[in-house]
Amino acid sequence: MDGIVIIGAGESGTRAAFALREAGYCGSVTLVGAEPHLPYERPPLSKTVNGAVQMKLICAAEALEAAGITYLKGLSAAKLDAGAETVGLSDGRVLRYEKLLLATGARPRRLTCQGAARALDFRTHADAEAIFSRVAPGRNVAIIGAGLIGMELASVLRGKDVAVSVIEAAPKPLGRAVPARFAEKLHARHAAEGVRFHLDRGVAAISDDGVTLTDGSVVHADLVVGAIGVLPDIVLAEASGLATGNGILTDTCLRTSAPNVFAAGDCAAVAQPGGGHFRYESWWNARTQAETVARNMAGAAETFSALPWFWSDQYDLGLQVVGMPHSTHQIVLRSATDGELEFYLDDGRLVAAAGLGIGNGLARDIKLAEMLIAAGISPEPGEIADPRVNLKTLLKGARAA
Known part of the structure; x- marks a missing residue:
């Protein structure tokens, strides 16, 4: 056996490789990445410096070497034979594995209209370079898709004095992941910054x-940029006969339907306690799943139970959401010095929270909200609505109880 092989050198795959060593795994670890770079983080791609796209590395080459991780860059997996426990790479070599982690991530959803190939993606470092090398003050960019990726890119381009039009088939921007009140506030801010919206219309x-x-x-x-979401990269898993749906289906321990094959990150759809599978797309999820799956590949049997959490920076505003807010929840508003918070109660129990404010000013409140949710509290709505009531005090009370 050739130890553990990880397909995908993004956030989840790379973090899992290091977490295996932290968990005490002493066998060989091979990390396979399709891009020609060292592993890097995606969120900073829009943060250009002097017009240049930045690459924030997850780790240096020296760190990989020190941890005894073999990194094969510029290669993809062409074939998985789960029965023989082998994976064939794009250069023809075949790797045997003791255990395999699929961290293949997601790929941009493609437009299907006439001339769709003219639209650029915004997913990789190469995509970011292709976009930012072609923009300049006074130029016009059309962004198709008013989700988080499209709106974040719009804010960055407006900061460079680029004219921006956002096209969205839905009647409102940010309709899927962002709480309605905060989506409206962000929409208004974009309009005030000069972004032109074309809503409730498709692309011909x-x-x-x-x-x-x-x-x-x-x-x-x-210039046209397509930002209509992503699809889980399940091509390899599907071709090998693994159970798939909206992602590679796993149990609560992140094991797939094949023995000794695990999945984590944007490609993994994880079994839920109440039934069904759910797939999370966020930097935090990729990282936390990586830590859990690494311990499980090293011999543990942990259930993945981290709360979903994501953030978005648009202009000087910072949005953070923890848990899974739903329109059917009771929503409790709370003002803050740097913005405002929303708390979501399900049958009285706190299950989610969101904040929109200046910069990172609400990060501490969201972190406390995350701990309150984990503590399983059922607060009085008046308490969490009152900014004079310290959330940390509520947490101490919950822990004492």
């Missing part, structure tokens, strides 16, 4: 002139 075609919408109108643009 993309040409040299820009984007033709389904109502016949044309959004003129020098």
Whole structure:
């Protein structure tokens, strides 16, 4: 046996490789990455410095070497034979494994309209370089998709004095992941910054002139970016006969339907206690699943139970959401010095929280909210609505009880 092989050198795969060593695993660890770089983080890709796209490495080459991790870059997995416990790589070599981790991540959802190939993706370092090398003050960029990726890119481009149009098939931006009140506030901020919105309209075609919408109108643009979401990369798993759905299906310990094969990160759809599977797309989820799956591959049997958490920076505003807010929950508002918070109660129990404020000013409150949710408290709505009531005091009381 050739130890543990990890397919995918993004946040989840790379963190899992190091977490294996932290868990005491002494066998060989091979990390396979499709890109020609050292592993890097995706969130900073939009944070250019002097016009250059930054690459924030997850680890240095020296760290990989010191941990005894073999890193094969610029290669992808072409075939998985779960019965023989082998994985074939794009360069023809075949690796045997004792255990395998699929951390293949997600890929951009593609447009299907006429001229769709003209739209650039915004997912990798190469994508970011392709976009930012073509923008300049006074140029026009059309972003198709008003989700978090599209709106974050719009805010960055407006900061560079680039004219931005956002096209969205839904009637409102940020309709999926962001609480409604905060989505409205972010929409208003973008409009105040000069972003032009074309809502409730689809895309008919993309040409040299820009984007033709389904109502016949044309959004003129020098550059078009497609940001209509991502799909889990399940091609390898599906071809090998693993159970898949909206992701590679795993149990609560992140084991797939094949013996000794695990999945984590954006590609993994994890079994839920109440039934069904759920897939999370966030930097935090990729990291926390990596830690759990590494311990389980090293011999533990831990259930993955971390709360979902994500953030988004747009202009000088910071959005953070922990847990899974739902419109059916009781929503309790709380003002704060740097913004405002929303707490979500399900049958009286605190299950989620969200904050929108200046910069990172609400990070401490969201962290306390995360700990309150984990403590399983059922607070009085008046208590958490009152900014004079210290959340830390509520946490101490919950722990004492």
